[in-house]
Amino acid sequence: MRLFVGIDLPWSLRERLTIMHGGIPGARWVPTENFHLTLRFIGEVAAHEAEEIDLALSTLRGRGFPLTLASVGTFAKGGRETTLWAGVERNPALEHLQTKVETAMKRAGLAPERRRFTPHVTLARLGGSVVPDKLAAFVQARNLFRAQPFEVEHLTLFSSRLGKESSAYTAEVEYPLLAPKLLEEMALTPLA
Ligand code: 3AM
Numbered sequence: 001m002r003l004f005v006g007i008d009l010p011w012s013l014r015e016r017l018t019i020m021h022g023g024i025p026g027a028r029w030v031p032t033e034n035f036h037l038t039l040r041f042i043g044e045v046a047a048h049e050a051e052e053i054d055l056a057l058s059t060l061r062g063r064g065f066p067l068t069l070a071s072v073g074t075f076a077k078g079g080r081e082t083t084l085w086a087g088v089e090r091n092p093a094l095e096h097l098q099t100k101v102e103t104a105m106k107r108a109g110l111a112p113e114r115r116r117f118t119p120h121v122t123l124a125r126l127g128g129s130v131v132p133d134k135l136a137a138f139v140q141a142r143n144l145f146r147a148q149p150f151e152v153e154h155l156t157l158f159s160s161r162l163g164k165e166s167s168a169y170t171a172e173v174e175y176p177l178l179a180p181k182l183l184e185e186m187a188l189t190p191l192a
Pocket of ligand 1: 036037038041043160
């Protein structure tokens, strides 16, 4: 199976991102049900490897935190823009969580991820037919995009099945993060 670790987005936020669809002929927009933030792409693994990954993630201890999507931008490859994304406001807690996920993946026996973590939510994949001016106008017009913050309360292990139009993602397992409120209460409660 093909796996990745990510953050599931609240439906209201997905709807907010869906409103952005349009205005770039040739762009393949990510369907509302597929929006997510990838923390670690894993790829194709055998069942016993998936078990190790699940075990490593279930022993990870992380805290919940607020996250805000802001701004839009693009990734390019070989001088051509390939991906349109919504960015993430600077978030040390997210970076910290991603480091923990990477450590967990190492424990599960995966080779280290060499690419730098660049948190984003993919909005559309861009084919060669996209007109650069249209894309530039889209990005410029949404420069000040900033969504409502939301609380990240769990990590998700997703499976993905590649499709012709778009991949189908399934949330296979959710791993709860400790609620900041609970942590505060624990800190305030004297140990018996
Ligand atoms: O979160 P985004 O949409 O940026 O593009 C795939 C998607 O990224 C990426 O993993 C996420 C969940 O499928 N992906 C697919 N194949 C990949 C690969 N070989 C990959 N990332 C790195 N290496």
